[in-house]
Amino acid sequence: MPDYRRRTAREAMSVRLDVNGLMGEAIGAAGVGREEVDALAPRVSEVGRVLKARRSAGELPFYELPYEKDAVARVRALAAEVRGECDTLVVLGIGGSALGTRAIISALGPTAPRIIVADHVDPWSFGAVLDGLDLKRTTFNVISKSGETIETMAQFLIVRDLLLRSLGAVDYTKRVIITTDADQGALRQIVYxxxxxxxxxxxxxxGRFSVLSSVGLLPAAVAGIKIDEMLAGAAWIDVRCQEADIWKNPGHLLGALLYLADTRHQQNILVMMPYSDRLTGFAAWFAQLWAESLAKAETLDGYPAFVGQTPLVAVGAKGQHSLLQLLMEGPVDKVVGMLRVEDHGRELPIASAYADLDSLGYLGGTGLGALLNRQQRATELSLLKGQRPVFTLALPQLNAFTLGQLFYLFEVAVVFAGGLYRVDPFNQPGIEVSKRLTYALMGRKGFDEARAEVDALLAAKRPEYIV
Amino acid sequence: MPDYRRRTAREAMSVRLDVNGLMGEAIGAAGVGREEVDALAPRVSEVGRVLKARRSAGELPFYELPYEKDAVARVRALAAEVRGECDTLVVLGIGGSALGTRAIISALGPTAPRIIVADHVDPWSFGAVLDGLDLKRTTFNVISKSGETIETMAQFLIVRDLLLRSLGAVDYTKRVIITTDADQGALRQIVYxxxxxxxxxxxxxxGRFSVLSSVGLLPAAVAGIKIDEMLAGAAWIDVRCQEADIWKNPGHLLGALLYLADTRHQQNILVMMPYSDRLTGFAAWFAQLWAESLAKAETLDGYPAFVGQTPLVAVGAKGQHSLLQLLMEGPVDKVVGMLRVEDHGRELPIASAYADLDSLGYLGGTGLGALLNRQQRATELSLLKGQRPVFTLALPQLNAFTLGQLFYLFEVAVVFAGGLYRVDPFNQPGIEVSKRLTYALMGRKGFDEARAEVDALLAAKRPEYIV
Known part of the structure; x- marks a missing residue:
């Protein structure tokens, strides 16, 4: 076990970003030209300067999450209590309140106590979760920043009723922990x-920048995951991402190259392709981060934007059997980002057999993890050969320290890209319409006007277009 | 339980396609104009004629899968044997040999015997599957059309060794069923x-058109799923998709509108968004079908193509908390396809509480399934209101009959779209390079030249682009 306080041990466990496959030298016109990066230098400096100033002014709290000692101490204390009183922690949350925790547990689990991230809004799947619980040995962590997230509130009401009926009013209170805004919202009121x-x-x-806050840290700590190593990984990348030379700054380099790929080369799709099933949850976390942060109708100074690359998750090697044909022969409208784990920490040896059959014999004597990594390399090189944009992020191992690096690296990259696009990476105004119309359909007080809108939209449908 | 032999019962269980949100009348310039569909009429007729002729000539076997009585009888007989001898059926297959079965089981399961679709190429996840098995009560269905799929062969060698060591050579043979080409390949040789x-x-x-063949039918029949109803659903859509008037033919209409959205309106992304967790597997099946079938470097007559819409899966309502901001405010480069289940067949009532809190009180007295369907409607209408392309496919219920309709409908749609793009929807030449380079990295005999290519590509990487 390396000692992550020592710089050399950290160096050996540092993730490595290989952007060869994004550059014109390797893939011709589909790649970003070195001169395009040079031409962007004034913007790069400006965005770097602005972010630094805003960070210093305390306006960008996600940057400081690796260093919040008090909050971490509070999480640790609470987690110690919870570990003693349950076998299962169920997270009731959705989007940014769920995806980070799922990424952590899917990468570093299974754990005891087990963690269930229940972001289901479906009576079958949420019902199956509830059916499988021993309520006396289960703690629920209800997470909603606003304290009124529709889906989470519905789940809370269902669970609350179940607990009250099964355990009574006194024990019910002990089975619920609420994570919400410090001062506002319905959940805060309920806590009081x-x-x-x-x-x-x-x-x-x-929410999408909250994985290293108590949102993600409490479930991780309850699960027994080393949250200090995860935070140390984030801090390690923070240092690397303060490098002024963009070619030595992995977060800014990634943000800038993807921005150029999208805006100068019409590569409006970003495929996140981990070659490790344990990184499936991470890829889903990344998709929300990239999609919600960059897609904006307006720039910061009020001009129309309608920008944003679309993230798409494909898990290698099985994703090759679904998407590779499209990646190789479809339009050159994509960048592929691969995640590679050098040492999986577990291997399944492939026994030798059928030495006389050419199409099987060659497999014997290797292992499934070795095969997976060679498929990653082969597919990366196929894309290079086909002059298709591809980058690779290699993790020496998948552990709390490297996972912390991944989270922070992509957060820095997306905020930096947001600066280049001139949009606000922290808001999501586009989801309000759907919320309003949902309230209208649910009959919430004060939404009569929205209800009239719903009726008008439905009435405008032409029956000849329904078949 | 409706009697699906009766036409009126089938009519009531028929899926309904609503394309209002794809048309210019509803969403302006982002929509397909009625005149664009009219202008396409000659191509529509020609593609319809060619497909009919090729089907009659027996060149397109997927069309006939709902009617293969002998094959179904063989599946039934084998499934009856297997049901008596195991608690778990593990499918060893990947891509088209896995995604259809996962779609079936995720929609209609859980089942007994349970079905595990093990398309993992990761020592952690495949190891976890193997660790959890009682080998004496497990049957393995090894599926590979070519009989040499790299990942499936590796899994087979691992499982074979495990079975030989645990059960011995005689019982080992009884625990494996092989689904492969009738005449060729290594697996066929091994069967002999x-x-x-x-x-x-x-x-x-x-492979991607094989879900209604023995590939999907054997696991489904072992699971006790009504495969005759699934096939009846497919046959029902087959009839509907023989309608000459494109406005009454759901498969051709969908194929044509999506083709026009992509090629005339630069909507190169197709988001498949089921509002039912049980349709998650279906959406992944669809993604392979759409991606591999349409993305081609060459047209049928040898011209450069590089076409193909990119499918992206987002499960509602949780996908709203990841992607909706992008759908509403990102570039208008997407079509959203929603799947809606009218009657979920299970409901979780939401208890009334906190009537004094506006942001919670409105939820009480409804149910989680009702909420989910209203969120689907609200989001569909938000997209309409924002003039963003959206279509909805509504299933009266999710059962074997409606699932069979979904499979066949999208197969017909993609083959029809392939005709409009003038590409071959049934091949996937683009994946060969990666296979060749994988063989080279695995040291397979006869791949020295590919090995040299790998070395050259690796040597061309510039160290300054690795950070």
Whole structure:
């Protein structure tokens, strides 16, 4: 076990970003030209300067999450309590309140206590979760920054009723922990009224940047995951991403190259392709981060934008059997980002057999993890050969320290890209319409106007277009 | 339980396609104009004629899968044997040999015997599957059309060794069923040599069109799923898709509108968004079908193509908390396809509480399934309102009959779209390079030249682009 306090041990466990396959030298016109990066230098400096100033002014709390000692101490204390009182922690949350925790557990689990991230809004799947629980040995962590997220509130009401009926009013309160805004919202009110244990979220922290806050840290700590190593990994990347030379700054380099790929080379799709099933959850976390942060109708100075690359998850090697044909022969409208784990930490040896059959004999004596990594390399090189944009991020191992690096690296990259696109990476105004119309359909008080809109939209449908 | 032999019962269980949100009347310039469809009429007729002729000539076997009585009888007989001898059926297959079965089981399961689709090429996840098995009560269905799929062969060698060591050579043979080409390939050779039970795949049937062949039917029948209803659903859509008037033919209409959206309106991304967790597997099946079938470097007559819409899966309502901002405010480069289940067949009531809190009180007295369907409608209408392309496919219920309709509908749609793009929807030449380079890296005999290519590509990487 390396000692991550020592710089050389950290160096050996540092993720490595290989952008050869994004550059014109390797893939011709589909690649970013070195001169395009040079031409962007003034913007790169400006965005770097602005972000630094905003960070210093305390406006960008996600940057500081690796260093919040008090919040971490509070998480640790609460996690120690919870570990003693349950076998299962169920997270009731959705989007930014769920995806980070799922990424952590899918990468570093299975754990005891087990963690279930229940972001289901479907009576079958949420019902199956509830059916499988021993309520006396289960703790629920209800997470909603606003304290009124529709899906999470619905789940909370269902669970609350179940607990009240099974355990009674006194024990019910002990089975719920609420993570919400420090001052506002319905959940905060309920904490005051009913006396739940709670965690407060920092003001101005957007859900998709909250994995290293108590949102992700409490479930991770309950699961027994080394949250200090995860935070150390984030801090390690933070240092690397303060490098002024963009070619030595992995976060800014990635943000800038992807921005150029999208805006100068019409590569409007970004495929995140981990070659490790344990990184499936991470890829889903990344997809939200990239999609919600960059897609904006307006620039910061109020001009129309309608920008944003579309993230798409494909898990290698099985994703090759679904998407590779498209990656190789479809339009050159994509960048492929591969995640590679050098040492999987487990191997399944492939026994030798059928030495006389050419199409099987060659497999014997290797292992499934070795095969997986060679498929990653072969597919990366196929894309290079076909002059298709591809980058690779290699993790020496998959552990809390490297996972912390991944989270922070992509957060830095997306915020930097947001600066280049001139948009606000922290808001999501586009989801409000759907919320309003949902409230209208649910009959929430004060949404009569939205209800009239719904009726008008439905009435405008032409029956001849329904078959 | 409706009687699906009766036309009125089938009519009531028929899926409905609503394309209002794809048309210019509803969403302006982002929509397909009625005149664009009219202008396409000659091509529509020609493609319809060619497909009909090729089907009659027996060149397109997927069309006939709902009617293959002998193959179904063989599947039934084998499934009856297997049901008596195991608690778990593990499918060893990948891509087209896995995704259809996962779609079936995820939609209609859980089942007994349970079905595990093990398309993992990762020592952690495949190891976890193997660790959890009682080998004496497990049957393995090894599926590979070519009989030499790298990942499936590796899994087979691992499982074979495990079975031989645990059960010995005699019982080992009884625990494996092989589904492969009728005449060719290494697996066919092994069936002959070792006497496994086997199923033969029809010549010319591409993996991604094989869900209604023995590839998907054997696991489904072992699971106790009503495969006759699934096939009846497919046959029902087959009839509907023989309608000459494109406005009454759901498969051709969908294929044509998506083709026009992509080629005339630069909507190169197709988001498949089921509002039912049980349709997650279906969406992944669809993604392979759409990606591999349309993305081609060459047209049928040899011209450069590089076409193909990119499919992307987002499961509602949780996908709204990841992708909706992008759908509403990103570039208008997407079509969103929603799947809606009218009657989920299970409901979780939401208990009334906190009537004094506006942001919670409105939820009480409804149910989670009702909420989910209203979110689908609200999001569909938000897209309409924002003039963003959206279509909805509504299933009265999710059962074997409606699932069979979905499979066949999208197969017909993609083959029809392929005709409009003038590409071959049944091949996938683009994946060969990666296979060749994988063989080279694995040291397979006869791949020295590919090995030299690998070395050259690796040597061309510039160290300054690795950070």
């Amino acid at each position: 009224d009913e006396g739940f244990r709670d965690l407060a979220l920092p003001a101005g922290l957007s | 040599d070792e006497g496994f039970r086997d199923l033969a795949l029809p010549a010319g049937l591409s």
